[in-house]
Amino acid sequence: MRFRDFHKNIKIRIIETFMSRFVGSMIFPFMSIYLAVHFGAKMAGLLLLVNVFIGIGINFIGGYFADQFGRKKIMLFAETLRLLAFFVMMLCNSPWFFSPGITFMMMTVNSICWGLAGPANSAMLIDVSTPEQRKLMYSITYWANNLSIAIGGILGAFLFKDYLFQLFLALTVVTIVVVYLVAFFIEESYAPVSTILKPQEHVMKLFSNYKKVLHDRLFVLYVIAGVLILSMEFQLTNYVGIRLSAEMPVQQFLFWEINGVQMMGFLRSENTILVALMALFATKLITPFKDKYVLVGSCFIFTIGYGVIAYSNSIVLLLLMMAILTIGEVCRVPVEQSYMASIPPDDARSSYMAFNGLQYNLAMLIVSITVTLGAILPSGIMAILITVVGLSGTLIYYMITPGLDARKQEVEMKQAG
Incomplete structure (x- = not known):
């Protein structure tokens, strides 16, 4: 079993995740410092806690949506929304405009995107892999994630303070590439049975799904x-x-x-x-x-x-x-x-x-x-x-x-x- 034997969805996910985490690791591990500087340590802790709980709640909604509407649709929506958030964060930390408040709001949008896309991404990898491929697939994914986070974290320690605008610019460019890959190269891996439900019926089915889990x-x-x-x-x-x-x-x-x-x-x-x-x-x-x-x-x-x-x-x-x-x-x-x-x-x-x-x-x-x-x-x-x-x-x-x-x-x- 070799990397080239994987389904193309797996190859694309590994490559684009490496790019995203590499640039993201230069920024997000240090955002707690950014928030503490601009809002104070106590408020920064509360803001980060809010982000965590929002991410948890949206995670469940993302899992349900990916089972109801398919993986690719949810991934593409989340990545497009994430692109918008990163673009706004770039503008709010540019030489022309500065707003920590809007930056935090976009951090929250990013947490929402992680919650939406995370279950769909994980499920898609399972959809397009065989049991024989999975240990190697997860080994390569684990290696790529650790390497990107390690290198990105080291570079971020030197660049975050003085080059935040440039880092957000790089993150925006990388996310444009990710959106392009998801839109035009990722294949849908799960076609759910088409049903038209009212909003309240979706709520009931969501709870029914997690009760089953x-x-x-x-x-x-x-x-x-x-x-x-x-x-x-x-x-x-x-x-x-x-x-x-x-x-x-x-x-x-x-x-x-x-x-x-x-x-x-x-x-x-x-x-x-x-x-x-x-x-x-x-x-x-x-x-x-x-x-x-x-x-x-x-x-x-x-x-x-x-x-x-x-x-x-x-x-x-x-x-x-x-x-x-x-x-x-x-x-x-x-x-x-x-x-x-x-x-x-x-x-x-x-x-x-x-x-x-x-x-x-x-x-x-x-x-x-x-x-x-x-x-x-x-x-x-x-x-x-x-x-x-x-x-x-x-x-x-x-x-x-x-x-x-x-x-x-x-x-x-x-x-x-």
């Missing part, structure tokens, strides 16, 4: 496990970063003296570099093993690694654990997402993807709780709690892998038949 016990447990495991990853820049900056003494390592804040930077860089180097080879690494063993084993390694990082102040041990857990990470992601692709039925795929999209927000909720507890409890207890969270997710995966394998086999038999 919530009654899928296998899927709900899968999402819970995913949230618990994903929360481990977010600890690095939250609880772990705070702990290292407060607890880790300055230490000599090779030719440098390193403090806690710098150590967190080293760990993030190590993780990014290793993911970029290893993600493309993850599929070959895991091919000899059954998916259920890879998923459970990689989650266990991932959890233990973060458990140690949540407690240790030894530079060598921290770097070693990061290397080990990154191996677990790059092996976990393609299998995890491949399993996810086999769970939803065809007629509710985007709705399932919308619900699955909550993993990020729920994981961040867990992280915010650990940060709060970290101000009260000693690091040893916190390390145990964080490890228990990860092991709980691993245990749930272990319990549901027979059901996941059965669901995956059903999909393969259906496609073969």
Whole structure:
């Protein structure tokens, strides 16, 4: 299986996502600083929170619409609206006009676009791929996303303050290309049964769709496990970063003296570099093993690694654990997402993807709780709690892998038949 064997929708999505994330990573990770400068830190936090909740709500609507009207229509509408938002943001941060208020409003429009397009994008990738292709597809997607975010983030750190107008100009140009690709090259991957419904009937059907999703016990447990495991990853820049900056003494390592804040930077860089180097080879690494063993084993390694990082102040041990857990990470992601692709039925795929999209927000909720507890409890207890969270997710995966394998086999038999 090679990249050129993929459906053209997959190739286009990988390329345009790389471009969008590359430029977007120069801007959006730093917008919290922009808002804090112009509205104050407290107001900036509230504004970002509003954006998050709007994105969550629209995510469910986007999932329903993509199942009712098709993937491409929703994607094209969202990308066109996003283009308009970026163009306005560019104008509002230009040498001729400046408006932080309108800029925030357009950030909210961008959140709406993510919510609309996200489930459709995820569902389309499943629509046009086969079970045999998915692990490689998700490995390449994961690699491209990490590489674009890493490079874009580094460049943004140098360019954001003095070249914001130029960055928004670049983002607008890239989005024009994305709209063109979606409009003229992406093929519709799902043709729903045409029905004319009144607005109130759409509302009832939306709730009915998500009621159906919530009654899928296998899927709900899968999402819970995913949230618990994903929360481990977010600890690095939250609880772990705070702990290292407060607890880790300055230490000599090779030719440098390193403090806690710098150590967190080293760990993030190590993780990014290793993911970029290893993600493309993850599929070959895991091919000899059954998916259920890879998923459970990689989650266990991932959890233990973060458990140690949540407690240790030894530079060598921290770097070693990061290397080990990154191996677990790059092996976990393609299998995890491949399993996810086999769970939803065809007629509710985007709705399932919308619900699955909550993993990020729920994981961040867990992280915010650990940060709060970290101000009260000693690091040893916190390390145990964080490890228990990860092991709980691993245990749930272990319990549901027979059901996941059965669901995956059903999909393969259906496609073969």
